[in-house]
Amino acid sequence: MKKFKVCIIGMGEFSDFFIPLFKSHPNVSEVSICDLIPERCDAAIKKHGGITRVFKSFEDLLENGKDIECIALFTQRHLHGPMVIDALKAGKHVFSAVPMSTSIEECQKIIELVKETRLTYMTGETCYYFPCAIYCRNVYNEGKLGKFVYGESQYYHDMECFSYAFAHSGGDNWKRVAGIPPMYYSTHSISMIVSVINEYATKVSCMGYRDNHEDGIFGVGKNNWDNPFSNETALMQMSGGGIARINEFRRVGTGHKPSSYITCLYGDKGAYEGSVTQHVLIKGVAAGADSTHIDYVSDLVNTKHYVEEQKAGALGGFNIHEDPISEPSHRGFAAVHDLSRLPKSFRDAPHTVHYNSHPYLVDDFFRAVVTGKLPPNNAWDSARYMIPGIIAHESALRDGLPMDVPDFGDAPANWEKLTFEPIDYYEE
Numbered sequence: 001m002k003k004f005k006v007c008i009i010g011m012g013e014f015s016d017f018f019i020p021l022f023k024s025h026p027n028v029s030e031v032s033i034c035d036l037i038p039e040r041c042d043a044a045i046k047k048h049g050g051i052t053r054v055f056k057s058f059e060d061l062l063e064n065g066k067d068i069e070c071i072a073l074f075t076q077r078h079l080h081g082p083m084v085i086d087a088l089k090a091g092k093h094v095f096s097a098v099p100m101s102t103s104i105e106e107c108q109k110i111i112e113l114v115k116e117t118r119l120t121y122m123t124g125e126t127c128y129y130f131p132c133a134i135y136c137r138n139v140y141n142e143g144k145l146g147k148f149v150y151g152e153s154q155y156y157h158d159m160e161c162f163s164y165a166f167a168h169s170g171g172d173n174w175k176r177v178a179g180i181p182p183m184y185y186s187t188h189s190i191s192m193i194v195s196v197i198n199e200y201a202t203k204v205s206c207m208g209y210r211d212n213h214e215d216g217i218f219g220v221g222k223n224n225w226d227n228p229f230s231n232e233t234a235l236m237q238m239s240g241g242g243i244a245r246i247n248e249f250r251r252v253g254t255g256h257k258p259s260s261y262i263t264c265l266y267g268d269k270g271a272y273e274g275s276v277t278q279h280v281l282i283k284g285v286a287a288g289a290d291s292t293h294i295d296y297v298s299d300l301v302n303t304k305h306y307v308e309e310q311k312a313g314a315l316g317g318f319n320i321h322e323d324p325i326s327e328p329s330h331r332g333f334a335a336v337h338d339l340s341r342l343p344k345s346f347r348d349a350p351h352t353v354h355y356n357s358h359p360y361l362v363d364d365f366f367r368a369v370v371t372g373k374l375p376p377n378n379a380w381d382s383a384r385y386m387i388p389g390i391i392a393h394e395s396a397l398r399d400g401l402p403m404d405v406p407d408f409g410d411a412p413a414n415w416e417k418l419t420f421e422p423i424d425y426y427e428e
Contacts, residue, residue, distance in 0.1 A: 001027065001425055002027060003026075003028060003029035004028060004029060004069045004070050004093075004366070004369060005028075005029055005030040005031075005067060005068045005069055005070065006022055006028055006030070006031055006032070006068065006069070006070040006071065006072055007031075007032045007033065007034055007053075007055065007061055007065055007071050008031065009035070009058060009061065009071055009073050009074060010034070010035060010073065010074035010075040010097075011035040011037070011041055011043070011044050011074075012040075012075075012165075012169050014074050015044075015072075015074040016044070016047070017352055017358055018074070018358060018362065019031065019044060019048045019051075021346065021358055021359060022362060023048065023050055024343075024345045024346075025343060025346075025362055025363065025366055026343055027366040027369070028366070030052050030053075030068075032051060032052055032054065032055065032065065032068065033045075033054055033055070034055040034056070034057065034058060034060070036057055038054075038056070041054045053065070058083060058086075062086065062090050066090075069369075070093040070094075070095065070120075070365075070369060071092050071093070071095070072095040072096075073095065073096040073097060074097050076169050076177060077097070077098070077099055077102070077180065077184075077185060078177065078180060078184075078224070080096050080097065080098075080099065080100065081100070081101025081102065081103055081106030081109075081110070082106065084096050084100075084106075084110055084121070085109055085110060085113065088113040088114065088117060089113065091117070092119070093120040093121070093365075093369050094120070094121045094122070095123075095124060095361075095365045096121070096122070096123050096124065097124045098123050098125050098126075098187040098188070098382075098385075098386075099123070099186075099187045099385075099386050099389075100187070100379075100382040100383060100385070100386045101386065102180070102184045102390065103390075104390055104406060107383045107386060107387055107408070108383075108408055110379050111379045111380060114379040115379075120365065120368040120372075120375065121379045122361075122364065122365050122368060122376070122377050122378060122382075123187070123377045124358075124361050124377070125188070125191050125376075125377040125382065126188070126355075126357040126358070126361065127187075127188045127191050127192050127260050127357075128191055128192075128357070128377055129337075129357035129360045129361065130192065130258065130260065130355050131302070131336045131337065131355055132192070132261050132262045132272075132274055132279065133191075133192045133196060133262065134336050134337065135272070135279070135297065135300060135301050136196045136262055136265050137195060138336070139270075139272065140196050140197060140265070140267070143269075144270050144283070145265065145266070145269055145271060145272065146267035146268040146270060146286065147240065147267055147268045147269075148197040148199065148238065148240055148242040148265070148266075148267055149242050149243075149266045149267055150242055150244070150245075150264070150266045151193050151196075151242070151243075151245070151262065151264060151265040151266065152244070152245045152246075152247075152262070152263040152264050153189040153260070153261065153263065154189050154247035154248070154249070154260070154261070155182075155185070155186070155188040155189045155247070155248050155249070155259060156249045156252045156254055156259050156260075157250060157252075157259045158250065158251060158252050158253055159178065159213075159215070159217060159230065159250050159251060163178060163217075166178035175215070175217050175222070175223065176222075176223050176224050177224060178223070179218050179219075179222055179223025179225065179227050180223065180224070180225060180227065181225055181227045181229060181232070181393040181396075182229060182231060182232045182248035182249065182250050182393075183206065183232045183234065183389040183390070183392040183393040184225075184393060185248065186246060186385075186386070186388070186392065187385040187386050187389070188260040189246045189248060189260060190236075190244075190246055190384075190385045190386075190388055190389060191377070191385040192261075193238075193244045193262070193265075194381070194384050195376070196262075197238065197240065197242070197265075199239040199242070200384040201236040201237065201238060201384070201387075201388035201405045202238065202404065202407070203236070203237040203403065203404055203405060204234050204235065204236045204237070204388055204391050204392045204395055204402070205234065205235050205395055205401065205402045206232055206233065206235075206392035206393065206395040206396040206400060207233050207234075207396060207399075207400045208228065208229030208231065208232045208233075208397075209229055209230055209231035209232070210228045211228065211229065211251055213230070218230045218251075227393075229396055230249070230250045231247070231248070231250060231252065232248050232249075232392065232393065233245070233246070233247050233248075234246045234395070234396075236388055236405075246388075246389075246392070248389070258330050258355070261274060261276065262274055268286055269283075269284055269286045270282055270284050270286075274301070277298065277302050277306065278298055279296070279297045279298045279300070279302070280295065280296055280298075281294070281295045281297050282294050282295075299335060300334065300335045300336045301335075301336060302334060303331060303333065303355060304332055304334060305332035307335075330353055330354070331352055331356070332352075332355070333349075333355070333356045334355060337355075337356070337360075338420065340422045341363075341421060341422050341426075342359055342360070342363055342426065343359075343363060343426040344426055346363060347359075361377075364376055364418060367423075371418065373415070373416045373417055374411055374415050374416065374417045374418065376418070378411060379411075380408065380409065380410060380411040383407075383408055384407065387405060387407070388405050391403050391404075391405050391406075
């Protein structure tokens with residue numbers, strides 16, 4: 001069994017969920033950590049244990065961690081592109097939190113380096129593994145919806161509910177970073193549509209909501225991007241002719257979970273419709289039905305934990321500031337998840353955030369490193385999740401001007417993609 005050394009960079013709140021997964025994965029021999037703030041490394045060691053080395057900076061890692069084959073990047077979102085490029089140049093496999101980059105040029109450079117080196121690069125796009133995306137991908141690939149006509153997805157995350165995260169990572173000047181254009185973090189919402197229909201955006205028109213909140217996060221001169229918009233809505237022409245509506249909202253008055261979900265996916269034969277925790281599959285007359293037929297599929301798409309509590313009548317309210325992972329619709333596996341292909345220790349993962357997508361992300365990354373095959377959320381896919389958002393923000397600044405979206409093509413045809421059958425030694 002091949003084993004690899006991995007260094008986790010950035011000891012923020014997000015990496016805290018991943019350290020136990022990296023430590024327990026059967027293809028990992030060593031976990032080290034890296035952060036500019038020594039106290040955060042100390043806290044991670046105290047909490048998780050089993051960490052062999054600590055690097056004081058990314059540069060320290062590249063210089064003194066040459067034996068480390070893999071890095072997992074959990075730094076601030078606008079820093080990913082340059083760090084990924086340097087890591088690939090140093091010969092390391094890269095798992096990066098989203099987004100891929102906030103620069104089209106950096107996205108292109110990452111693709112070029114991955115193609116040249118054949119190193120594994122994968123973004124930690126949680127929404128690829130969200131139950132609504134998995135379910136829609138399954139029924140779409142089975143032909144139940146027909147050809148894609150229209151779809152909607154969104155990422156709703158009110159600034160009141162996650163300003164604490166920016167403050168944690170950004171220090172005294174956190175508002176300068178918190179004002180990042182919403183469409184610069186559109187990978188969650190775009191990925192759900194793109195990964196389901198296997199198409200990409202060719203043109204986009206976007207409108208922005210000019211924010212005037214007293215917290216002063218959004219506005220010209222108030223953040224690093226002179227971004228005035230807290231909310232952005234884009235219409236995207238897809239490569240197959242259909243249209244996608246993408247919402248990225250940061251001033252939306254809700255902290256509900258899931259914050260990312262597919263509202264609807266319409267084909268010319270059928271449709272999926274969802275509203276947070278209510279999900280239906282619609283079979284139309286064009287698919288051969290005598291009349292429109294509706295199947296209620298909520299028990300497949302909702303988490304098992306939520307379904308159990310719902311049937312028991314035990315659901316209640318929650319306070320996101322006191323317990324951000326308590327809301328039951330967002331934690332745990334759903335029936336549509338395939339647990340058989342995960343390492344045995346991962347199948348017993350606690351009911352954590354993001355629909356327990358984290359075990360799939362970590363496992364698919366190491367499957368790709370071991371086999372040399374392309375993982376989901378590879379460089380080509382990740383660019384198609386991100387670049388439309390970069391262009392969308394430019395469109396919003398131009399009052400919705402329709403703009404072409406650059407595309408860097410499909411992954412090389414001779415680069416085999418991962419399959420997801422169970423692995424024998426995962427049973428051990």
